[in-house]
Amino acid sequence: MPLLNGFRSGAFRFAFLLAAMFAVGAALLLLVVERSISQYATLATDGGLQSEAAILQGEDREGGRASLLRAIALHRRAGGEEAYRYQLTDRTGHMLVDDFGTRSTGLGWGHVTLRDDPQEPGAHLETLKTLGVALPNGGTLVVATDTYDIEELRASLDRFTIAAGLTITLFALIGGYLIGGLFMRRLDRVNDAIARVMAGDVAERLPPIGISREFDTLSTNLNAMLDRIGALMDGLRQVTTDIAHDLRTPLTRVRQQLEVTLGAGSAARYDAGIENAITQTDEILGIFRALLRIGTLEGGDGRQYFEMLDLSDLLGQVVAAHQPVAEDEGKILVAELAADLWVEGDRDLLAQMMTNLIDNAIRHTPAGSRILSTIASVDGNVVVRIGDDGPGIPAEERANVLTRFYRLDRSRNLPGSGLGMSMAAAIATLHHASMELLDNAPGLLVRLTFPASATRPSTDKIGNR
Amino acid sequence: MKLLLLEDDEATRTHLERALGEAGFVVDVCANGRDAIFLGSSSEHAVLILDRMVPGVDGLAVLKALRAAGIRAPALFLTAMDGVHDRVEGLNAGADDYLIKPFATIEFIARVHALARRQPENSIVTTLIVADLELDLLKRSVRRGGRPIQLQAQEFKLLEYLMRHAGEIVTRSMLLENVWHFHFEPQTNIIESHMSRLRAKVDRGFDQDLIRTIRGSGYRIDAPA
Numbered sequence: 001m002p003l004l005n006g007f008r009s010g011a012f013r014f015a016f017l018l019a020a021m022f023a024v025g026a027a028l029l030l031l032v033v034e035r036s037i038s039q040y041a042t043l044a045t046d047g048g049l050q051s052e053a054a055i056l057q058g059e060d061r062e063g064g065r066a067s068l069l070r071a072i073a074l075h076r077r078a079g080g081e082e083a084y085r086y087q088l089t090d091r092t093g094h095m096l097v098d099d100f101g102t103r104s105t106g107l108g109w110g111h112v113t114l115r116d117d118p119q120e121p122g123a124h125l126e127t128l129k130t131l132g133v134a135l136p137n138g139g140t141l142v143v144a145t146d147t148y149d150i151e152e153l154r155a156s157l158d159r160f161t162i163a164a165g166l167t168i169t170l171f172a173l174i175g176g177y178l179i180g181g182l183f184m185r186r187l188d189r190v191n192d193a194i195a196r197v198m199a200g201d202v203a204e205r206l207p208p209i210g211i212s213r214e215f216d217t218l219s220t221n222l223n224a225m226l227d228r229i230g231a232l233m234d235g236l237r238q239v240t241t242d243i244a245h246d247l248r249t250p251l252t253r254v255r256q257q258l259e260v261t262l263g264a265g266s267a268a269r270y271d272a273g274i275e276n277a278i279t280q281t282d283e284i285l286g287i288f289r290a291l292l293r294i295g296t297l298e299g300g301d302g303r304q305y306f307e308m309l310d311l312s313d314l315l316g317q318v319v320a321a322h323q324p325v326a327e328d329e330g331k332i333l334v335a336e337l338a339a340d341l342w343v344e345g346d347r348d349l350l351a352q353m354m355t356n357l358i359d360n361a362i363r364h365t366p367a368g369s370r371i372l373s374t375i376a377s378v379d380g381n382v383v384v385r386i387g388d389d390g391p392g393i394p395a396e397e398r399a400n401v402l403t404r405f406y407r408l409d410r411s412r413n414l415p416g417s418g419l420g421m422s423m424a425a426a427i428a429t430l431h432h433a434s435m436e437l438l439d440n441a442p443g444l445l446v447r448l449t450f451p452a453s454a455t456r457p458s459t460d461k462i463g464n465r
Numbered sequence: 466m467k468l469l470l471l472e473d474d475e476a477t478r479t480h481l482e483r484a485l486g487e488a489g490f491v492v493d494v495c496a497n498g499r500d501a502i503f504l505g506s507s508s509e510h511a512v513l514i515l516d517r518m519v520p521g522v523d524g525l526a527v528l529k530a531l532r533a534a535g536i537r538a539p540a541l542f543l544t545a546m547d548g549v550h551d552r553v554e555g556l557n558a559g560a561d562d563y564l565i566k567p568f569a570t571i572e573f574i575a576r577v578h579a580l581a582r583r584q585p586e587n588s589i590v591t592t593l594i595v596a597d598l599e600l601d602l603l604k605r606s607v608r609r610g611g612r613p614i615q616l617q618a619q620e621f622k623l624l625e626y627l628m629r630h631a632g633e634i635v636t637r638s639m640l641l642e643n644v645w646h647f648h649f650e651p652q653t654n655i656i657e658s659h660m661s662r663l664r665a666k667v668d669r670g671f672d673q674d675l676i677r678t679i680r681g682s683g684y685r686i687d688a689p690a
Contacts, residue, residue, distance in 0.1 A: 275681070285567060286650060293547065302549025320619055321645050324658035346549050352649045359652040420652060 010183070015176020019169040026165035033161075034154055041150040046109075049131040052084050053143045061136040065090075068135070072097055084143050085128065091138035100128070100144065107132040107140060186210055190219060202230055235298065239291060246418075247284060254280045290419040297426040302346055306431075311350065311382055311450070312341045315375050318354045322362065330367035333358070336374040341382045343450045345431045353427040356420040357386045357446050365390030365443070380452035387445035398437040466581055467491045469510040471501040471527060472543065473519040481514075481573065488574045490581075498522025505531045510538050511581045517544035517555065517563075525558050532559040539580040543568075552648070571682040575634045582633065593628040596688035598667065598675055600628055609667060619644070620663045627676065627686040636683035660684065 052075070059071040068088070076083050085099035100112055110130045128144040135141050186209050196204045205223045209215035254277050261273025296302075319335040326333035343350075354373075361371045371388045393401055402425045428435040428448055438445040468490050472478040478494060485492050493510065495501045498521050505513060505527070513531065515524035522530075528540055542555045542563035555563050561583075562576055593600040597610045605621060607614045616624065622644045627635055637656045641647040645655070660676070668674040673689040 282569075289547065289565070296548045302553075305549055305553045317645065321647070321655050321659075322653065324662055325653045325655055328654075328658050328661075347646070348552070348648045349549065351647055355647065355649070355651050362653055 010180070012173075012176040012180035015172045015179070019172035019176075022172065023165050023169055026161055026168075030158065030161040034157060037153060037157070038150060041147075041153070045129055045145055045147065045150070046131075049084070049129065049143050049145060053131050053133045053141065056086075056141055056143070057133060057135060060141075065096075065137055068141075069096070084145050087142040087144070089140045089142075096139075100142075106142075107134060110142075112144065183211070186215075197226065202226075202233065232298075239295060243291065247287060250280055250284050250287075254284070287419065290423055294419065294423050294426045297349070297423075297430050300430065302349070303430065306344045306346055308342050308344055309347050309350070310340060311343045311345075311384070312337045312339050312375050314347065314350055315354055315373060315384060318351055318358060319373050322355070322358050326362050326371065329362055331362060331365060332370045333362070334370070334372055336372065336376075338374075338376045341375055341377055343382050343431065343433075349427045349430065353424045353448075354384070354386070356424045360420055361386060361388040361390070361444070364388075369443075378449075382450040384448040384450075385445060386448075387440040387443060389440065389443040392439060392442055392444045393437060395439065401437060402435075466511045467493065467509070468512045468514060468577065468581070469493045469495075469501065469505050469538075470514045471495050471498065471519060471524060472514075472516045473497065474516075480570070484570050484574060485577065488578070490577070498524070498527045501527045502530050505536055506534045510536075512577055513538050513540040514577065515540060515542055515560075517542050517546065517551070525554060528558045528560060539583055541576060541580055569682070571634065572636050572638065575636050575639060575683065578633045579630055579635070579639065582630070593625065593631075595628055595631045595675055595686050596673075598628070598686075600625060607667075609671065614666050616663070616666060619659060620666065623659055623663055624667065624686075627684065631686050631688075634679050634683050634685050639683070 056068060056071060056075075060068040063070075072086050072088070076086070086097050087095065087100055088097040089095050100114055108131070110132065112128045112130055114126055114128065126146055126148065128146050130142050130144040132140055132142040190206050190209060193204055193206045205226060206219045209219050257273060257277045257280065261270060261277065264270055264273055316335060316337050319333060323333050358371065358373065361369075365371070365388045369388055369390045371386070374385045376383055376385075401421050424446075425435050431450065433448050433450045436447045436449075438447055466489070468485060470478065470481060470485070470492050472481060472494075473496050475496070478496065482492050482494055490511075493504045493508070495504055496519070498519055501515065501524075502522070513528065513536070515527055517524040524542060524544075528542075531540075539561040540559060542560045543566060544551060544555065544563055545566045547565045552563065561580060564573060564576060591601065591603050593602070599608045600621075601607070602625070607616055607621070607624065623640065626640065626643050638650070640656050641649075641651070647655075664674070664676050668676060675689070676684060676686050679685055
């Protein structure tokens with residue numbers, strides 16, 4: 001229904017609302033103007049009648065009845081079309097002057113309605129305002145004036161306001177319809193794109209809506225969201241593939257192991273075979289656990305339980321735990337720790353992250369290597385560095401190391417799941433920390449930067465379990 | 466010693482019940498939360514073993530209810546979930562230990578033992594003694610056969626944990642969790658490296674070894690028979 005598009009749109013409804021508000025506003029304005037004009041006109045009319053009556057009262061007092069009659073005739077002639085009209089009744093009730101052709105309206109303010117021209121049939125009815133006063137020489141004088149001009153003014157004001165209101169309302173509605181149609185057309189394009197995305201075309205992106213900057217910001221943000229969703233889906237697909245590939249190999253090995261054990265023949269061989277199978281199963285479960293953990297970490301789980309903790313202290317503990325291991329492997333593990341650097345985080349996860357990095361450094365360096373762990377405050381950020389002087393990682397391989405199960409060719413024969421680095425990266429991301437792999441010249445340097453926003457200097461040991 | 470076991474999976478429940486029985490425990494078993502609350506509050510148990518996820522009233526709610534009813538027995542959570550919030554919620558509900566499924570039976574039994582023998586919090590122990598080995602918690606000193614032994618801080622904590630659980634098997638992950646507060650499995654042999662240093666100081670030069678390796682599970686410190 002393309003014709004109805006404009007009416008369905010929010011823009012049209014908005015224009016309709018504006019038009020309605022304008023109409024109400026115009027009506028109110030009209031009411032106010034009309035009231036003040038008629039008030040002003042009434043005041044002017046009343047003032048005129050009062051002074052006319054006073055003048056004629058004066059004529060009657062000064063010059064008597066003849067002078068009054070003369071004055072009335074004079075005024076009538078001088079006024080022409082706009083002249084006042086008079087009705088003069090003497091003491092006995094005899095009507096001396098009568099411009100109305102009706103009975104006396106009496107003293108005080110009043111109204112009288114009469115034909116425009118008594119001689120002409122079918123003429124307009126005319127309303128006169130009257131003021132009756134008692135005369136000094138007896139009798140009653142009624143002065144009247146028509147209110148036609150006021151009525152005329154009022155009517156033309158009404159016509160103008162209604163015409164203007166209708167025109168503007170109409171324009172608003174037409175504009176609303178057109179703009180609404182424009183919006184709908186633009187949004188239809190976006191909706192079509194969304195429909196294509198939902199139908200499975202994940203590469204599809206929304207066109208800019210145009211019209212104004214905020215709409216383009218909206219479509220840009222929606223596209224960013226689609227990118228994020230795409231990345232998450234890629235991650236999920238990656239995990240699925242990883243599980244399929246990297247768990248199939250150890251599972252195959254367990255299966256072979258069990259097959260061999262099945263025909264082993266002696267209790268000792270059964271035991272050995274089953275023990276071997278259990279060990280391998282534990283390894284597989286460990287990989288599962290790590291994969292699930294990385295998955296939940298990437299989903300942002302756990303941030304709500306973060307607390308302030310002394311990262312210097314924690315790194316010190318992790319290093320101390322690993323020093324004998326490094327020593328046994330013929331490597332030197334040293335720490336240079338600036339004291340009392342606090343970050344917001346989860347103690348277990350941060351300990352695991354630093355353990356994974358130190359584990360890596362210990363396992364992937366030759367005997368005699370030196371591993372240096374430092375923590376320092378740099379521009380308000382807390383920076384942890386774990387560097388070794390081993391073979392390092394070629395620059396082009398560094399990004400790969402962070403992907404799950406990725407292993408450098410030379411370390412394929414070493415034990416390890418290939419998940420340690422991606423787990424460390426996931427933990428860093430959860431803590432809003434950046435993790436960079438750099439050249440330690442020679443060796444690998446892993447630099448973790450906890451932004452100042454996630455850190456806070458503190459002296460009391462909250463969260464230090 | 467009587468334990469409470471809440472586990473909804475029948476195969477697991479039967480297996481754990483048998484393993485606990487072989488370890489010398491008497492077990493009240495239940496398959497749902499309601500029964501667990503009833504059993505837990507109607508008789509005394511040395512340890513509460515609760516599966517975190519059971520249909521209906523789950524292990525977390527059971528523990529909260531029992532704690533609210535004044536049941537102070539140590540609790541061990543069995544859970545398949547090891548996210549940060551699962552851990553924090555479990556500890557907040559009053560769990561003393563948790564074990565992530567799947568686990569080795571020997572690990573499970575070792576942890577139940579550790580909880581069951583745990584000294585009440587108000588009993589003050591200042592000296593731990595195993596045979597001629599003596600650990601003074603106040604002076605932070607260790608002597609064997611009257612001869613002082615110099616230990617580093619981590620070695621001291623390691624020996625203290627072993628001696629507090631003298632005669633019991635202490636697994637690698639129990640040591641990681643209780644001595645280093647690591648709730649994960651490092652890729653390197655942290656425990657072995659520290660243990661070999663500790664043994665060199667505690668056992669070398671003496672007639673009998675006190676610290677024994679239990680193959681496939683962990684360590685135990687014991688007076689020689």
